[in-house]
Amino acid sequence: MKRIGFRIVLLAMVACIGPAMAWDGANVRNCTWCHGTSAQGYMVAPRLAGQRPTYLEGQMRSFRDHTRDNPFSKQYMWGAVAALDPSAARDLAAYFAAIPPRPANDGDANLIAKGKAIYMEGIPEANVASCYACHGPNAEGIREIPRVGGLAYFYVKARLEQWGEGYHSGIGTPMPVVARSLGPAEIEALASYLSFVK
């Protein structure tokens, strides 16, 4: 019993110190210059707070391997992660994943209902897949599938457009196929709806 108690205390200490150590490190500050001091995203740099850690790690890998190749990724992220070793990337992912996310609320509120309908059911007659099937009922994501609820309107819109324009992301993602089926009005509605999801 005593031993279990000791283990719990030890675990709790590690859990507290772990993020604190990362916070002290320059790595976190290098991210928050652009992604915001509380990692809630800023302009074109997306929110990292509350993001799935496996997704964050995978994206850092795709920047390092130059597979995610849209202009801002090339311009900023390729260099930013070049010197990150995998264990530092894992620590950063765990650190940002643990911060509670806040929704951007910056889409067009009139499009919420339309966006939500597309999110949940897709548009079967137009071959638009349901986002819900992979990203979850509250757009919270799972494993390597990102949380998209509450991301900024401009970011989601830009990402969906970039796939349609032929830019790449990680390997093996179905998103280029998904994006091909979306027209400008659908992208507008989805990005608006998602920006309000808590």
Add this chain to the structure above:
Amino acid sequence: MRAPSGPGRSSSRRANSPRAVLYALVLTVACSVTSHAQDRGGFEAKIEYCKTCHGLSAQGYRGWFPMPRLAGQQPQYLENQLRAFIERRRTNPVMANVAHVLSPAMIASLAAHLRSLDPKPIGGAPRASLGLGKRIYEEGLPESNVPACAACHGSEGKGQNEIPRLAGQLYEYTVGQLTGWAKVRGQGSAVDTSAIMAPTAHNLTRSQVEAVAAYVSYLQ
């Protein structure tokens, strides 16, 4: 089908010039004309749509839900299930709408195409009780009234006619189906062959379900 645009257009919300609108219109029309000509009645677009969720080679995909492998599946089984979604004999939040817009001819082409695919199993199932899984699959559990799976699904798990292929099926999907059988499948229709599985699914314990689901997931 996308308007020509420089990378980074998304960062501003500027109004499109008339010229850009014209470009977009011409491109849209041109693309839709050519793609319609090449695409046999919308088949290519539809199969791509299926693979968005079920894996880019229909090998199955782990999303929020486990999306089953469709590759190599028995056409008769696929057609029956799509009809079951439409008639609400099988409950699923997404598939009822998906199935509803498919014509019988489209269903037949999709099923024939999927039957011809043979990607490697997606893998990822726990390996600890593969031995137990194999025994249940090949011999059943006489003491619990569980017949051998192989008796109907075949010794290699390929299925036949309305009996589905299990070989290479996603572990989480099989576990979910067998544990939720009565709730999800065969909703009160005498014609629904899914009812055959209800007592068997009921007689399997959770760990037996996991063992047999892991075993079939590795069958090629």
